[in-house]
Amino acid sequence: AEDSLGSLKKQLAKLFEVSLRVTVPTETDVEPLVAACTGNFGDYQCNNAMSLWPRIKGKGTEFRGPPAVGQALLRNIPPSEMIESCSVAGPGFVNVKLSNSWIAKSIQKMLNHGIGEWAPKLSVERAVVDFSSPNIAKEMHVGHLRSTIIGDSLARMLEFSKVEVLRRNHVGDWGTQFGMLIEHLFEKVPNWEDASETAIGDLQAFYKESKQRFDEEDGVFKERAQKAVVKLQGGDPKYRKAWAQICDISRREFDRVYQRLGVTLEERGESFYNPFIPGVLEKLSNLGLVEESQGARVIFLEGVNIPIIVVKSDGGYNYASTDMTALWYRLNEEKADWIIYVTDVGQSQHFEMVFKAAKRAGWLPADNNSYPRANHVGFGLVLGEDGKRFRTRSTEVVRLVDLLDEAKTRSKAALIERGKDKEFTEDELEKTAEAIGYGAVKYADLKNNRLTNYTFNFDQMLSDKGNTAVYLLYAHARICSIIRKSGKDIEELKKTAELSLDHPDERVLGLHLLQFAENVEDACTNLLPNVLCEYLYNLSENFTKFYSNCPVIGKPEEASRLLLCEATAIVMRQCFNLLGIVPVYKI
Ligand code: ARG
Known part of the structure; x- marks a missing residue:
């Protein structure tokens, strides 16, 4: 099979890389800067000319300013069927307008070979995602729910990008x-x-x-x-x-x-690492990193006021001893090249210290962007409607199972109110209520930038208007029903019909579809699932615009437009999948 080309943005970057090497042969370390843009001039732009200029100015260059560099970059782009036209604007931006027929062809290729065609390519082979991680006998609280939802979504995105993911539940099972x-x-x-x-x-x-x-x-x-x-x-x-x-x-x-929640993960509690602690501490001692301080054994770190304590003054081990050991194990025994920890932001300093100690030990490179790499994925609080930490009643804690059950009960009631109990089988009603209820809880969490606190509100998350899972699940089901109502065999159309994007709203939708890969890539390399939620929401908006301006059934463009509907439904489903949401086909 043909090797995946990577995201649209990466494919364009490759073209500009060739152009850069020809345009400024002396500047071999310059990477192409390509970004999507919106405007009349193009779909993407390359921004290298402006920052290149000061570098080459003093070296007797033939160019007379950044716009001229931009012109040369434009001229030196190798011929490509991707590109319809290019222009240089303002101080030297190179604008690229993509070819309609190339966009259409790429979508058809995905339709025929599956969404795997659009998986991003990452330079990681094996990742550990340490998430959920509640503590035995103590309460599993909404913080653990956030960790479970965010961690699962990140794991799903990495898995889709063909990274081997070790999903680890670092359960607190070994305390005093x-x-x-x-x-x-x-x-x-x-x-x-x-x-x-x-x-x-x-x-x-x-x-x-x-x-x-x-x-x-x-x-x-x-x-x-x-x-x-x-x-x-x-x-x-x-x-x-x-x-x-x-x-x-x-x-x-x-x-x-x-x-x-439909989440799978493997339990590797603190107790698992316990037998390895003495050996790891010995390695750290042999490196001369461990010092005595007030009876405890500690590692001093640059830029942090307090040292990390690896042996308490009573000789016992603590949370940090376990995490140092787990990190060592994951790097050396499991050979992970990316280790991701999902907890509330309250633990940021703990992880900062663990990573700094690992850098001192030479386990991790000094540069945060090189591999192997460790990241803490912190998140904010879940608030109640009173703006305080989320609790059901004033003192009582929220039992997560009850919370999820309530989401399902409410979504089921809403379905019954709309008469769906008469339309659906018992099983369909249950499954739909679960998909909507649990999906709503997940999406309400994931759509926010994870660092901000968010307010838990059933009415809001279960509303069918606005940026909610319910709205999006409906949008997807509606697309499926358009295809069903056409009476056409969509699998047959994929093989025989041709997709074209002549109407401006078809083109906007088509281009947005093609940007799926770079958005997934962005969401997982920056560890921000909300990027994917935003992409999904905009996709649904673009579809609505297309559908209101481009009639489908019974029109000459029917076959092509049905293909566009199908491609939208496939991409939406894949987004749901990456967010851990189960799609439904009729609502
Ligand atoms: N059990 C911890 C807690 O509930 C979270 C553990 C996170 N993972 C880790 N390797 N420290 O706060």
């Missing part, structure tokens, strides 16, 4: 909290070995109880809890068994959330 949990279990449930699950019931309440005893009772419980931690970490089988049972209860709760 297990001492009190286990001790409380032994005391409260004598037959815990066969009955822990039914006896514990609600693990979060159980956690609270034991925490209360730990904090408030005389020192006896506390002391026993501390001894239990030592036993557990020493590998005592009885304590290991109790630990494993407690983890299992939590795990089942987490899985109910993942199952609703």
